[in-house]
Amino acid sequence: MKKLGDDHTAHQKNNTSRVHKTALRLPPDLHAEIQAEAERNGHSMNTEILLRLRAGAPGQLPAELTEIKEMLQRVLDKIA
Structure with missing residues (x-):
């Protein structure tokens, strides 16, 4: 299964x-948070930072997640 950020990583390479x-320049706590999240997601800190920047403001979903949410809603609408 393709992971979030795979397209970006291939494109970047x-x-x-x-x-x-x-x-x-990042405060130590934010650096640690980004580094830990990148490791959990199996990609670099650079990719993690780019994904966060592309996701927009807090509370906004990245485009990929928005599409998944819309697809799930259509499925739920059909079975309801």
Whole structure:
């Protein structure tokens, strides 16, 4: 099964010449949180940070999760 972020990781590996490298200062607690989440999800901290940035503001779902939520709602509507 494809994991969230797999598309980004493959895209990033194929397009390294179009990536801008940036230094980022993080408080130690946030760094630890991101690192732990990245390890749980089986990807790099860079991918975890990009997924969080692309997800938008807190409370918003990434596009992939929004699509899954909509598909589940359609299934529930059919069986109700």
